[in-house]
Amino acid sequence: MHGPLPDSPGAVLYPRSCPQPGCVNDVKFRRQNLTAAVAFMAVAALSYALMGAFVKASSLRLPFEFALVSRNVIGLLPLAIWYLVTGRRPHAVRPRLLFTRGVLGFLAMLLFFHAIDGLPLAAATVLNYTSPVFVVLLSAVASRDARILRFLPLVVLAFAGVAILAGVNAAGTGLSVAEGLLSAVFAALAYMTVRELSATESSDTIVWYFTCWASAFSLTVMCVAFWTGAVELDSGVVGAAFSEPSEVINLCAVGVFGTFGQLAMTAAYARASAPIIAPISYLNPLVSYGLGWLVFDDPVTAAALCGGE
Numbered sequence: 001m002h003g004p005l006p007d008s009p010g011a012v013l014y015p016r017s018c019p020q021p022g023c024v025n026d027v028k029f030r031r032q033n034l035t036a037a038v039a040f041m042a043v044a045a046l047s048y049a050l051m052g053a054f055v056k057a058s059s060l061r062l063p064f065e066f067a068l069v070s071r072n073v074i075g076l077l078p079l080a081i082w083y084l085v086t087g088r089r090p091h092a093v094r095p096r097l098l099f100t101r102g103v104l105g106f107l108a109m110l111l112f113f114h115a116i117d118g119l120p121l122a123a124a125t126v127l128n129y130t131s132p133v134f135v136v137l138l139s140a141v142a143s144r145d146a147r148i149l150r151f152l153p154l155v156v157l158a159f160a161g162v163a164i165l166a167g168v169n170a171a172g173t174g175l176s177v178a179e180g181l182l183s184a185v186f187a188a189l190a191y192m193t194v195r196e197l198s199a200t201e202s203s204d205t206i207v208w209y210f211t212c213w214a215s216a217f218s219l220t221v222m223c224v225a226f227w228t229g230a231v232e233l234d235s236g237v238v239g240a241a242f243s244e245p246s247e248v249i250n251l252c253a254v255g256v257f258g259t260f261g262q263l264a265m266t267a268a269y270a271r272a273s274a275p276i277i278a279p280i281s282y283l284n285p286l287v288s289y290g291l292g293w294l295v296f297d298d299p300v301t302a303a304a305l306c307g308g309e
Helices: 024-059 064-086 095-118 121-128 131-143 146-166 174-197 203-228 237-242 245-271 274-295 302-307
Strands: none
Touching: 024 064, 024 095, 024 121, 024 245, 024 274, 064 095, 064 203, 064 245, 095 121, 095 174, 095 203, 121 174, 131 174, 174 245, 203 245, 245 274
């Protein structure tokens, strides 16, 4: 693994009074990085929860492929504007690993969006957010460091609480449940790849390349859906949906909140190890449950209240 570049998010710059790790200032900087990582992850969780709500709203009338394309293609616009305004340019040090991150992240997104189409919002989100469990397990395997497993009981406990809160049950189809869990596995692998990339790539570069690859993949999925007849443009349903301004707003919001969450999540993993900050992402299912109750009339149950304790 390459060491952090001086201007990369994962770099730790020591002052002249602290020439090497281990001094008091080093401890202070590490704490500051951890605090920033937690804050970024909280912002990412909230952004992703809002993205999921808009995906669910759009899928009520449109095939999920439209939300998938919007998440990525629309997400390119604010990134491109930011590059034009700042004069920065994405610089890839490890393009192959960026491509791998793009594949893993897109597969996680594809499965999650399809699971949202077939499950209640909170249930699909909870299944997807088993990813911290897989992050801890896969990190222990990858690093061959069993000490990482000490975080596992806390992660499992947190997941158990939100699972009860969201009321996950057998109401969903087996295929949708399997998609939700598999999306969590791919998401965990993507998060670990982000942590590796953060040693040599800036956060905006990681997000830019991911969004570019995911845009290409999602457009390919849409073309396949047209070719196979899974999406029919001549049915009148799509035209009627797009005639409503609210549907256009829903799709645009998917792209904006998805990109904002991606930037915050990447910045978080650049500043702290995955097993430590991954559990913070459980804010997403909590917020998703609230949105499901407020917007989609998901019921409030005694089991849900127990899970939030």
